[in-house]
Amino acid sequence: MHAAPLVALVGNPNAGKSALFNALTGARQKVGNYPGVTVERHSGRMVLDDGRPIELVDLPGAYSLDPSSPDERVTRDVVTGRGGFERLPDALVVVVDAANLDNHLRFTLQLIALGVPVIVALNMIDLAERDGLVLDPAVLERELGVPVVSTVAVRRRGLDELRAKLSPLLGGHPVPAVDRVEENIVVLQRRARTIAAAATVSETPARRWAHWLDAVALHPVVGPLLLVAILFVMFQAVFSWAATPADMIDVAFGGLEGWVRETAPDGFWRSLVTDGLIAGVGAVIVFLPQILILFLFILVLEASGYMVRAAFLMDRLMATVGLSGRAFIPLLSSFACAVPGIMATRTIEDEKDRLTTILIAPLMTCSARWPVYTLIIGAMIPNIQVLPFVRLQGLVMFGLLVMGVAGAYVAALLLRRTVTKGASSGFMMEMPKYQWPRWQDIGIGLWTRAMIFLKRAGTIIAATTVVLWLLLSFPKPPPGSNISPVDYSIAGRIGNGIETVVAPIGFNRDIALALLPAMAAREVAVSAIGTVYAIDDAEGESGTRAISDRLRGRWSLPTALAFLMWFVFAPQCISTIAVTRRETNGWKWPAFMVGYLFVAAYVMAGATYWLAVAVGL
């Protein structure tokens, strides 16, 4: 038996549920998954005034009990006790936006009809008052027949009263849910409007300043320019703000490596720790600042309400490839990482639309590619000024980013005409109110992402790096032989095999060696190349600078460009493949995705190589 009663937070999207959840649970929360579905399960503990602990779970926002997307299905299943992956909640806290009662009360009426004890949190009451809306919670309480508490989650107002009124609802046995409730949305909606009108004491027209903001943000000409400017600042910030913290991490790992070198005796273990573990994991953790800055922007754009405006502006363009503006949000997240991006597609209602978005998400330049791009571009492309404020290295980086987007565009166009053919999906979204993001909520979001990244670096990336190091180190060539240690090793022999396949597109053995471990995660390619050179040249110094020097000596420019182009397309990420399998319930679509992307990578890298050779680079 579960000791603590389960209380679920439910409500419409944009009702401020997550803010209330954060306010009630503070840092005592964990993010997991509902078994069998990839919808994130946010749960946390809170303590009632009488000392009873309860488990609070934050359900995905929904408009009704009639689900139209996977995350709305989770909400329906939990509150009706279906699905079997969650016990029936002992009580529901229904969160409604005080400024949008007309709409939110309809779902509330459906939830009350279920029979589970309900308490209504009349949230964001301060914003409603600012908009000139005066409400009478007592009338609402009488009309709905359940306790109503006014709350301002972001300012921690009304929380004590909420806890106090929640307490008496718990303790009885869980009520078996009514299976079907009022189906007719229109009937419920009319009742909701009547109740809302009764509870409204006075009202004046809404939100002038928000209309003014939208007049700029959604302007046919200014709006798109603003969006491009925001994206430009975002990508610019990722590179410029991250430089200092990244250097500090690099120095710290260098120091750690030096310390191990000095203190530990020379031999197998020291080499494993320095060349394998520290060099490999360090080469990846250096990119944590960039990833966090990108997520910071995405979280702020989402929390402020701008993200839906961006989707609105992008809808026209997305429609030309048979997608909707809604797909823009997961695709933008995919610039940080395709995994949360693919998970975010669960808000897309149309199945074909969602599938197409999943299939093209890996083409967005995720942060795992930057280590690869930065290293190769830094080593091989001269940093000359080509235009005022534009240097060649930055231009190549931007070109790769554009290449990914263009590839995604073409892929979506082709997919929607072939394998994911279907009626063009619609675009219908509620535009949330603009609001200042709460830094605590952004902080929690960043912390979660950082932990996921570090866990990945500490497990998948550390393990592949160490395995590669072992395969590269053994067997050792016999003394006096003039075969290089790498060529003689197991990995070297595998690499020579792969080389025959990739030689036609200009790849050398070092690249062939790096491609295999990079299947685990793209950024491993960097540490893999580093490990290859460290073992090949045991005397030399290690670190990013040393890798660059060696690259310049061994790679031709066409090879480097082909390698970059390969990484624009190649689906080298176990996590992406795994999340695609989970999201599409089977191996068919991940297999298709891996296949089409590898073919595209091979063709594009080959074309780049031969074109570069032809023009004499």
Added chain:
Amino acid sequence: MWRVMVPDRLDTLPRHRRALIAAIDWTRLADPEARRLRELGFDEGVGVEVLHRASIGGGPIACRIGRMTVALRRAVAASIHVAPLAG
């Protein structure tokens, strides 16, 4: 006094002209679209106003319904018949 004029369609309604929804042609909409439209509060007799158009040509429109702002495509807006309110 408000004077109700000839029915018009939401996609052609001038910006900032307040109107009431006169009728919604549900048969022109796909099921999920129709349901989401209802869930967002579109119903006969409800006040509506076009706030923004994404671009000249076929982009989506943003309209006010109740106290919400909702984005929808013009094809959907074309199935919503409105009666403009004139002062």
